[in-house]
Ligand code: PRT
């Protein structure tokens with residue numbers, strides 16, 4: 001039985017459950033219990049505060065967990081990240097009052113910086129040979145300069161609107177972060193197998209999000225060009241149409257290259273191009 005630690009409420013809760021759901025693992029946590037067993041996969045979920053997840057995974061109370069990289073690095077427990085999950089994106093940044101004249105890193109020297117991320121901030125200061133005073137606070141870091149508690153802050157930023165409404169300006173990025181799957185280093189054989197199965201599913205879900213299935217008709221003399229453009233998972237499927245000299249081509253295309261590929265397909269005389277989302281993609 002694989003024990004999975006998930007944030008019990010907060011920014012990672014919904015998307016962690018959604019990811020597991022897309023992996024075919026249903027957890028009905030309607031009553032917000034501490035522990036819920038999946039009914040169609042050998043796993044149970046523990047719902048915990050995100051800050052506690054690295055410790056629980058390290059101690060083996062949970063075997064794996066979903067937590068922000070910011071928390072993983074701040075807690076620096078002896079556990080490992082096996083997958084980045086692509087949600088919960090944010091950055092840990094240093095911000096100063098808009099009125100402060102900031103021209104570069106050296107201006108951080110001598111400042112008092114409020115943060116909940118003392119480990120990561122200290123590491124950043126050391127790496128840049130800076131000397132600043134770290135003032136640890138656990139919540140509402142953004143109000144610290146306004147009430148005279150600190151000169152600057154180091155906190156998580158996503159849209160930037162919290163900084164904006166508090167008259168702060170982001171000046172340095174300490175860490176870019178997203179949700180990650182963390183794993184205890186001493187899993188038993190049975191759990192290694194279950195984890196491998198889970199990773200296969202996660203990879204299939206992630207790959208599917210990055211690719212689209214594409215179908216089109218094209219004349220014989222353009223097949224070579226189109227096959228070179230659309231290598232697919234192995235090679236494209238080509239089926240002759242009833243009309244002589246024409247073919248139906250099916251392949252997959254990466255979301256990032258999508259519009260460039262479409263433009264070229266038009267040049268290569270492709271017609272009736274259909275693009276559909278992929279639900280799972282297993283290589
Ligand atoms: O109760 P528990 O301890 O479990 O939750 P928590 O309150 O500590 O964490 P929570 O739910 O706020 O965040 C969980 C994780 O989500 C974090 O550890 C990050 O990995 C990730 N994440 C992504 C964020 C943000 N984006 C984010 N914007 N965590 C916090 N914020 C906060 C930030 O601290 C600041 O107060 O949102 C505000 C800034 O947001 P913007 O959009 O105004 O820039």
Ligand code: ZN
Pocket residue numbers: 049050051
């Ligand atoms: Zn927390």
